[in-house]
Amino acid sequence: MKGNFIYYNPTKLYFGTDAINGLDKELPNYGKNILLVYGGGSIKKNGIYDATLDFLKKHNKTVFEDSGVMPNPTYKKMLNGIALVKKHKIDFILAVGGGSVVDYAKAVAELAYEEGDLWDRFFVKCEPIVGKLVPFGCILTMVGTGSEMNGGSVITNEQLKIKDAIMVGPEGFPKFSILNPEYTFSVPKYQMLAGIFDIFSHILEQYMSEGGDSTSDYIAEGLMRSLIYSSLIAKDNPTNYEARANIMWISTWALNTLISKGKSGDWNVHNIAHGVAAHIDSTHGMTLASVSLAYYRHILNKGLHQFKRFAINVWGVSEKGKSDLEIANEGLKAFEKYMQDLGLILSLKELGAKESGISDYVASTDLSNNGFTATTPKDHEKILLESM
Amino acid sequence: MKGNFIYYNPTKLYFGTDAINGLDKELPNYGKNILLVYGGGSIKKNGIYDATLDFLKKHNKTVFEDSGVMPNPTYKKMLNGIALVKKHKIDFILAVGGGSVVDYAKAVAELAYEEGDLWDRFFVKCEPIVGKLVPFGCILTMVGTGSEMNGGSVITNEQLKIKDAIMVGPEGFPKFSILNPEYTFSVPKYQMLAGIFDIFSHILEQYMSEGGDSTSDYIAEGLMRSLIYSSLIAKDNPTNYEARANIMWISTWALNTLISKGKSGDWNVHNIAHGVAAHIDSTHGMTLASVSLAYYRHILNKGLHQFKRFAINVWGVSEKGKSDLEIANEGLKAFEKYMQDLGLILSLKELGAKESGISDYVASTDLSNNGFTATTPKDHEKILLESM
16 A cells, blocks of 8 residues: 555445435434435336435425536536535435436536636636535435435536536545445346446546555456446346346445555546537446547557456466466456447447547547546547547 | 445545645544553654654643553453543544454443443343444554454453454444554564454455355455455565555444455354464464364355355466366465465464363354354364364
């Protein structure tokens, strides 16, 4: 475990088929005015909306609604949410939905009492938050983003064509998250698969970076093995509770800061995908899937030790009589086969991207230099071209 | 992930060579009167005592000392600590030492404002704590117990010859823990190895129990693989920072409730070892080592699927042409060889136990029935005899 760090994650997780009863313990801790945040209304069809309202009524809350959160929540929508918080003197924000809904609620909760140009201050300059934070919690209905136990929130600035994240410390984490695997049963298969790959990518972004011999890598390998096993079950049997429960749990632990400890972290797959998604509004997990293989092939030589390890410990590639490069390549091939078996979209074109748009995607991308090697805009163009 | 559960762990961990600077952030959060708890005084030789006092002085704290905490802290000592807390109106308890010191401080912090026969109420009847909890934190100098991020505390009742644990919820967890791997460099080798096996045993107690296909098992396997790798380095090079840092981190995550989620948990190896240690005051980790193999051989048939998995995923046993039983046995053999290579004590006799004492050890043991199979006192006698 390299370096000095603080681990602190005070989000309380209620997990299982009766998780929603956690609201009985949590709601009394907060004031009367609740902002209920949700998306397109699927929660009205599957009964989660009614169940949630029952709890809010039981605890005598005054409910204000903020619905219509879109898959890639926009900065404009966020500003509107902030206005609602101020107008109704909101005491607590309850997000009911997937990662986009939680990300949106989190950004509203964190930035509600900040002044000035919020995009410039918090997304561009990454200033620390000084204003009052509105406490918030979530009822998760779709998994993948890990937003239920961290301080990250991804928002799309439609005007500037940039998708960017704010990262806030534990004071900005959800106070609690309600995780009932059954709530994810009705998610359309395409979204389920995209969420599964989002989880995989979160693990890889941390795993495929420097850190020496770190326990974080061993935990990450365990999470990946469990994800591979459960995702292939869920693909054919989306209502298999055991598989969906494991996937939900892995999603949370993939991005709640644990496996980042001692690691440099890369995040270029996300950066590249965000650059594309700022223009084509593609599903996040599928965009990640489309660019991952080209990116990892591009950096494989620089991170050979880790790609070799990935092949052996995650994919069970045998070492006998092979060079490190052969082992590493075999691992990537097994990864590719898994992605195909799962039915992920592995081409940006299928998602609506165009070769003529590459320069725009590159211009919208903020590349990091924390991975095995720095990537230039030229590398980035090549990776996008290969991902088409 | 079977069942309904809550995961909530609000302990803040400061990790790394500058971890002690975390005191600058933490001490201002608490009142003036500090109870400084430590053991036999080794912290005065290695400079950690002086460094700690400097921080306490800098933050204008009034320091009361409670030293001489023994390796298996006694109930009598605990009652004495509680008297000190009340006498000096202690606002915060700071434990500096290993697991025994932290366990002791935790028990004092949790039970300080309870009335009546504390042993009967909290160790025997496991009543919920209703009195005020004294906040506490720790500076860890020895690893193994995992006490730095949970609510468990093991206390020995010398009069009744029983070693038992209280388990308190997150409100009784340390507020913070200072984890500097370098502080563990000067721990005598025997204690270091005992601590390493204590960690291994914590993982196995959870892993070797029911839970279906659970992500917790995959994480546990990662922790065990990392522990095996780092412990064999630390055995020969106790000042290898990377290895000691990984071991410290694994120790915390082995017993902070994470890998227990979705698992029934067994804990009979600990129960059996506690029964022995109530009579012979042996080092905890070595006592666990001495009884583990006989216990696991005893339950192997009932948990064959998990022992097979242990063999393959933790010890790399190949499956080809072997029965499940052969694979499982090969795994236990690899485990035994590792224990021998590490230099653990694998005989209760070497620790001072006697065959003539077995009936006493059995009488002091509280066997659980959460593992793969219930064990009777008769089984227990057999296991102890084999462990001699």
